[in-house]
Amino acid sequence: MRSISLCLACLLGVATLAPSPERAPRAWSFTPIAAAAAAVNIEAPSATGGIAWQKGDVDAAFAAAKTANKPVFLYWGAVWCPPCNQVKATIFDRQDFIERSRFFVPVYIDGDSPSAQRLSTRFKVVGYPTMILFKPDGTEITRLPGEVDADQYMRVLAMGMNGARPVKDTLAAAQAPGGKLSAEEWRLLAYYSWDTDEQQVLPRDKVATTLQRLAQSCPADQRETCNRLEMRALAAASMAAGAKPRDDKAAVERVLKLLAEPGFARANFDLIVYYSSVITRLVTLPKSTERTQLNAAFNAALEKLAVDTTLSTSDRLSALDAQVTLARQEAPKAALPETLQAKVRTQVARVDRETTDPYARQAVISGAAQLLAEVGLRDESDVLLKAELKRSHSPYYYMLGLAANAKARSDKPGALDWYEKAYAAADGPATRLQWGASYVNALIELSPQDSARIDRAAKSVIGELEPAPDTFYGRNLRALEKMSRNLAGWDKDRHDPQRDATLKRLRAQMAAVCAQLPAVDPARASCDVVLRAAPDAVAKS
Numbered sequence: 001m002r003s004i005s006l007c008l009a010c011l012l013g014v015a016t017l018a019p020s021p022e023r024a025p026r027a028w029s030f031t032p033i034a035a036a037a038a039a040v041n042i043e044a045p046s047a048t049g050g051i052a053w054q055k056g057d058v059d060a061a062f063a064a065a066k067t068a069n070k071p072v073f074l075y076w077g078a079v080w081c082p083p084c085n086q087v088k089a090t091i092f093d094r095q096d097f098i099e100r101s102r103f104f105v106p107v108y109i110d111g112d113s114p115s116a117q118r119l120s121t122r123f124k125v126v127g128y129p130t131m132i133l134f135k136p137d138g139t140e141i142t143r144l145p146g147e148v149d150a151d152q153y154m155r156v157l158a159m160g161m162n163g164a165r166p167v168k169d170t171l172a173a174a175q176a177p178g179g180k181l182s183a184e185e186w187r188l189l190a191y192y193s194w195d196t197d198e199q200q201v202l203p204r205d206k207v208a209t210t211l212q213r214l215a216q217s218c219p220a221d222q223r224e225t226c227n228r229l230e231m232r233a234l235a236a237a238s239m240a241a242g243a244k245p246r247d248d249k250a251a252v253e254r255v256l257k258l259l260a261e262p263g264f265a266r267a268n269f270d271l272i273v274y275y276s277s278v279i280t281r282l283v284t285l286p287k288s289t290e291r292t293q294l295n296a297a298f299n300a301a302l303e304k305l306a307v308d309t310t311l312s313t314s315d316r317l318s319a320l321d322a323q324v325t326l327a328r329q330e331a332p333k334a335a336l337p338e339t340l341q342a343k344v345r346t347q348v349a350r351v352d353r354e355t356t357d358p359y360a361r362q363a364v365i366s367g368a369a370q371l372l373a374e375v376g377l378r379d380e381s382d383v384l385l386k387a388e389l390k391r392s393h394s395p396y397y398y399m400l401g402l403a404a405n406a407k408a409r410s411d412k413p414g415a416l417d418w419y420e421k422a423y424a425a426a427d428g429p430a431t432r433l434q435w436g437a438s439y440v441n442a443l444i445e446l447s448p449q450d451s452a453r454i455d456r457a458a459k460s461v462i463g464e465l466e467p468a469p470d471t472f473y474g475r476n477l478r479a480l481e482k483m484s485r486n487l488a489g490w491d492k493d494r495h496d497p498q499r500d501a502t503l504k505r506l507r508a509q510m511a512a513v514c515a516q517l518p519a520v521d522p523a524r525a526s527c528d529v530v531l532r533a534a535p536d537a538v539a540k541s
Helices: 058-068 082-092 095-103 116-123 150-161 167-175 183-190 204-217 223-239 249-260 269-283 289-306 313-330 338-354 358-374 378-389 395-408 412-425 429-446 451-463 474-493 497-514 522-529 535-540
Strands: 072-077 105-110 130-134 140-143
Touching (some): 058 072, 082 095, 082 150, 082 313, 082 358, 095 150, 116 474, 130 150, 140 150, 150 183, 167 183, 167 204, 183 223, 204 223, 249 269, 269 289, 313 358, 338 358, 338 378, 358 378, 378 395, 395 429, 429 451, 451 497, 474 497, 474 522, 497 522
Parallel strands (some): 072 105
Antiparallel strands (some): 072 130, 130 140
């Protein structure tokens, strides 16, 4: 379960050898960016801890990088996104990262900035955060894993900058007969961000089998890398479409051996924390001896990670969250042990008390509140979230947590009230569209009889759409498509004249927006599809 570091809203369309900071990567010699950067909006270093993020004209930033013969580091994120704030608190504020940023062109695309959603389609990015390293000529080198240890992240970044060939080419060489890779190239494959690949290197259904083959062909003298590839392959298989529990005693034995190796869990804490429950569910059968044994081994590793002070506060909280998920696995409806609830209370109180950095709090408090909810302490979760509304730069994000808690209590009016407040408070065009669509979807689910309220909410969302091509891409388009499917299904559910009239008005409103787009722009076709499809076709999509 990845509830803390990878929030659902962030994923919707909806963290060694540290490099020497004073030594420039050997692959490129650098020249001043000069006038090519003039067209780029460069944020003052003092505003971001010393990193001169370039915003606005992304093409100008890439042109400046080519002129200066510097690689490009592209960061795609959002102000409200907890894992984005975690990256800011644990990686972007590191002095070695700040120093290294002088040797690449750092580009920041905020999801709410103009053209951001169109750019997301261009760069094939979906989930926040996604971080990509490019060569000066714009060729993608690698996607960086934001969930690994910060020191490990810096090592992967250094490898990418030190003249590494693109991961796609590296993978092809690894699979070719007689292909040879350096130790760092094998490591780059093992630490590639497969979660944010978006089928740039491999089709989604080929990732697990490819990683397994890599693990088998990995050189024996690179034990740590081979072990990570093996666990990464299991993680990918556990998340693959149609994955079903199987009695795989050989896999269980192998995982137990990996977990018993000194340092393995710490070096691969991201895989242990985020995939322990799904790996267990994949390779063992319910209530089997093997499942009990594997759960116990994972839990022992997580117990150590949860108190490992070399990890960030958010990562330790994620380890505790994984323990809760394992405890729920065999008895999902049973009450959790009081000792586990007490541990959650104690850790949440500690992180609330000790976390003062605003970026870190945005990452930690949302996870802490969700963890309280997961162990049945929803009232305490509400108290934590409501207190944070007053101090957060993005209070609307916490309102979604309050809505989820109310919904879990079967308090439908309370849940809808928080969804509505979250939409009203949301800031930024893409965020407002996504939060507004979520409000409409919640109304359809929780109060389908309230046609007037559904009408008002959907009308408001469509009324805020910027009638420009850039609007109808990426997360914006996915949010509109989901709202469209739900509205069509709502209307089909009961052939009610009032519902028919509501949908007819909304379709006319949407058509008026689409009509303002250039007929030849691909966005026009995307816009035209929203709310236009027949209910039967939309319901099946």
